[in-house]
Amino acid sequence: MKAWRVHTFGEPRDVLVLEEVPEPDGAYLEGMTMGLGGWEPMSAGREPFTDWVVLAMSHAALALPDVTIARGTYPVPVGRPYIVGQEGVGTVVDAAPGRRDVLGKPVAAVCIQPWGSLAPVSVGVSTVFEVPDGMSDVDAAGFLIPGHTAYHAAIRRGGITAGETVVVLGAGGGVGSAMVQLAVAHGARVIAVVGGAEKVAFCQSLGAEVVDHQAVDVVEGVRALTDSQGVDVVLDPVQGEVASRIRAVLRPDGRHVLCGHAGGLQAHDPDFYLYNHTLVGATLGSYPRHEMRRLTEETHAALVGLVADGRYRSTVTRCVTFDQVPDALTDLAARRTMGRVVVDVRT
Numbered sequence: 529m530k531a532w533r534v535h536t537f538g539e540p541r542d543v544l545v546l547e548e549v550p551e552p553d554g555a556y557l558e559g560m561t562m563g564l565g566g567w568e569p570m571s572a573g574r575e576p577f578t579d580w581v582v583l584a585m586s587h588a589a590l591a592l593p594d595v596t597i598a599r600g601t602y603p604v605p606v607g608r609p610y611i612v613g614q615e616g617v618g619t620v621v622d623a624a625p626g627r628r629d630v631l632g633k634p635v636a637a638v639c640i641q642p643w644g645s646l647a648p649v650s651v652g653v654s655t656v657f658e659v660p661d662g663m664s665d666v667d668a669a670g671f672l673i674p675g676h677t678a679y680h681a682a683i684r685r686g687g688i689t690a691g692e693t694v695v696v697l698g699a700g701g702g703v704g705s706a707m708v709q710l711a712v713a714h715g716a717r718v719i720a721v722v723g724g725a726e727k728v729a730f731c732q733s734l735g736a737e738v739v740d741h742q743a744v745d746v747v748e749g750v751r752a753l754t755d756s757q758g759v760d761v762v763l764d765p766v767q768g769e770v771a772s773r774i775r776a777v778l779r780p781d782g783r784h785v786l787c788g789h790a791g792g793l794q795a796h797d798p799d800f801y802l803y804n805h806t807l808v809g810a811t812l813g814s815y816p817r818h819e820m821r822r823l824t825e826e827t828h829a830a831l832v833g834l835v836a837d838g839r840y841r842s843t844v845t846r847c848v849t850f851d852q853v854p855d856a857l858t859d860l861a862a863r864r865t866m867g868r869v870v871v872d873v874r875t
């Protein structure tokens with residue numbers, strides 16, 4: 529099969545190659561285990577990884593980790609070569625014994641390197657769910673990671689409750705736009721921080737007030753909207769320079785939820801304790817497998833319920849062809865995309 533692979537380190541446009549790769553199959557996967565950076569060959573003392581499905585792919589989503597993994601700036605090292613892409617939709621053509629219930633069905637799934645989703649055949653791991661009723665393949669391809677990350681960060685770890693005021697950084701992105709919707713759905717007043725008029729309109733359509741960082745200073749903009757009262761929570765998939773300044777608008781007892789690093793990782797001021805602030809880490813991982821599975825199922829049920837009620841939607845804004853992947857990732861890295869960009873793998 530032809531898949532988008534990376535062998536070296538650099539910008540997606542320079543390092544992605546479309547090349548012939550053997551298809552993954554069940555017999556091969558039975559000899560593998562899962563490490564922090566993805567699939568690994570079994571070794572002494574390790575458990576085989578048995579929570580997989582093989583997928584004939586229909587659509588795959590692009591996301592910032594596809595850029596940072598290629599550059600080598602993702603916090604977890606990923607071995608080379610690998611197939612790009614972390615999630616998508618496909619039909620299950622083979623499954624580990626514990627996942628045979630979905631054989632033959634269309635599912636949305638998270639894919640882990642080297643078996644990324646930008647290939648005709650990929651491997652879904654652990655987070656594998658039937659496509660929700662009435663959802664298109666395009667929408668379902670970009671549904672899982674933004675929704676699950678956002679729910680874990682904003683609701684479970686961030687503990688957002690009705691009546692709180694919440695700032696969302698990077699709010700026009702995949703994870704950001706999901707957090708905006710979930711905070712609104714839970715009764716919060718949401719201030720979305722974005723760059724540019726198109727993202728302003730996008731976040732307003734999701735129910736947020738907006739600060740455009742290309743037009744005003746972020747801290748001044750949030751102060752103006754809150755009558756200098758500040759906010760209860762900052763949801764932050766960006767960090768970088770803005771993270772060091774945004775706590776100026778966080779009230780005492782406020783939570784700064786760190787769930788990404790689009791603007792780069794930076795050390796945090798150790799003086800946050802002087803303001804009775806709490807730094808909260810949020811990531812889809814690190815729990816023991818049985819606990820992760822329980823959390824994933826709980827999250828998915830909550831998201832599907834919100835979709836059914838019309839209070840949450842997949843924010844896919846663009847669908848591109850398979851040969852357009854390097855250009856689309858260049859746009860994503862340059863902050864020219866909104867929500868999720870999805871690829872029709874069959875084109």
Ligand SMILES: NC(=O)c1ccc[n+]([C@@H]2O[C@H](COP(=O)([O-])OP(=O)(O)OC[C@H]3O[C@@H](n4cnc5c(N)ncnc54)[C@H](OP(=O)(O)O)[C@@H]3O)[C@@H](O)[C@H]2O)c1
Pocket residue numbers: 590591592593673677697698699700701702703704721722723724727765766768787788789790791792810811812813860861862863865867
């Ligand atoms: N914790 C987890 O489990 C988890 C899961 C998935 C993703 N993530 C992380 O979440 C972050 C966001 O991922 P995503 O896929 O949602 O990204 P995305 O769609 O590209 O959105 C990121 C947003 O951040 C803003 N941004 C600020 N500085 C940036 C910079 N230097 N480069 C690019 N964007 C910048 C951009 O908004 P403006 O241009 O409007 O400022 C952009 O819309 C990534 O760091 C990713 O690794 C974490």
